[in-house]
Amino acid sequence: MISQPSRHCTVELQALPSRIGQVRRIVSAQLRYWHLDPLIDVAALGVTELLTNVHRHARPDKMCTVEIELLLDRLTVSVHDHDPRLPELRDAEPFATCGRGLAMVAAVSESWGVRPQGAAGKIVWFTLPAPPMTMALPTYPVYGAAADGRYADTRDAGQQAPV
Numbered sequence: 001m002i003s004q005p006s007r008h009c010t011v012e013l014q015a016l017p018s019r020i021g022q023v024r025r026i027v028s029a030q031l032r033y034w035h036l037d038p039l040i041d042v043a044a045l046g047v048t049e050l051l052t053n054v055h056r057h058a059r060p061d062k063m064c065t066v067e068i069e070l071l072l073d074r075l076t077v078s079v080h081d082h083d084p085r086l087p088e089l090r091d092a093e094p095f096a097t098c099g100r101g102l103a104m105v106a107a108v109s110e111s112w113g114v115r116p117q118g119a120a121g122k123i124v125w126f127t128l129p130a131p132p133m134t135m136a137l138p139t140y141p142v143y144g145a146a147a148d149g150r151y152a153d154t155r156d157a158g159q160q161a162p163v
Contacts, residue, residue: 007034007070015054015062015081023066024048027077034070039128042108043068043077046126049101050079053124056098058083070130074110078125086114086122 009030013019024044031040047066054064064081089102105112109126116122 009068011066013064013066015051015058015064017055020048020051020055023051027066027068030068031075036070036075036130038131039075042128043075046105046109046128047077047079049105050077050124050126053087053101054079054081054083057085057087058121059085073130073132075128075130076125077128078123080117080121080123082121084116084119084121086116087124 009026011023011026013023024047027043027047028040031037031043047068051064051066055062058064058081061082064079067076067078067080069076069078087102089106090099091103093099102112105126110129112124112126114122114124
């Protein structure tokens with residue numbers, strides 16, 4: 001039985017440095033709206049790394065689609081670009097300024113991978129475990145409670161509640 005509906009957000013963009021910051025803010029705002037604040041930093045880091053790879057390596061263009069989807073207890077972040085070449089996980093030198101993006105995604109995510117799409121490109125994705133969803137329930141006074149939250153009468157013979 002599905003107890004929570006799927007939540008989905010898609011953003012299409014050209015992976016330019018100025019756009020990457022915008023997408024980070026969009027992802028952060030969407031996760032905040034879904035009450036997934038604990039995932040914001042990790043998801044923003046992961047999407048930044050994936051979009052940076054598109055910016056640096058994708059051909060023939062830098063167009064891509066970012067999708068975030070919450071399904072039950074799993075958040076999936078994916079980036080689809082039009083370059084069919086698959087990324088490689090590398091061992092970067094300690095002082096290298098590039099080459100460790102996928103290693104960072106692998107380190108902070110629960111799982112990650114690549115789905116080739118033939119001539120249409122590829123999808124690089126990662127997942128994060130979502131904290132249990134807790135719905136904020138409206139506050140209604142408890143039966144017999146005074147306005148300040150103390151009990152006025154328990155209706156149980158022999159017991160007096162503090163007033």
